[in-house]
Amino acid sequence: MKIINPEDIPLAFQAAWNHHDMTAFADLFCEDATFVNRFGHYVQGVQEIVALHVPIHETIYSDSTLVNELINLAYITDDVVISHFWSRLTAGVAHPVGPHQIDTLILVVLTRQNHLWRIRALESVTLTNPHTGQTILRDT
Template structure:
């Protein structure tokens, strides 16, 4: 997997690791002390916990899933530190108990630069839902 040379590379790098169902590539995107909050509000810290959160679902319900990510913005907050936002569409396949369907989320991530490589320090994923009904919303 290619290293993130620019913060703008994060959405495509995350997408590529997910779509390959490659946990080593996923791990390589994160800083050792990174935090991750999934779309259900489950908080984990550290690469091992991030991989442990994702490996079982990539072996089962999301084994045939794909992501399509789209960068929204990059905000430089300090030298070697940025906040990015990107849209993410998860397309679950037949392996999911609910069958094929799509879920859109908005991802906020903090990235830091170490030795010219950008890594994710914190990532939070929020499912787009109607606040009155809780029903999922697909954008455009």
């Protein structure tokens, strides 16, 4: 998928996830991108990012879906943008705890190379109650 506009990233990420298409997922990232998942696991490089996701898409998230919603875009330069978007994961029966939902706030740094936007860095934070640690869903 060729991302022409930074605002397309959340929906492209959602589509790749929902189709469990790791080729489309990989195409969202720069070769040397970094990724921090909601558990604080850090990886660098598109191959490592895909390697982190393949096993979960084959098992616990094989029937999961995402719904992403763009919050904002902040242009640093014409070729660098910071974006935030909400992501609601709906896990299905394949997950060990069964069907449930989780909201995360995703921050991405996007860069444009050869007229195409790619994710250079992504970090995801799960919404939790700071007093109990329990996950919470945002008001939509």
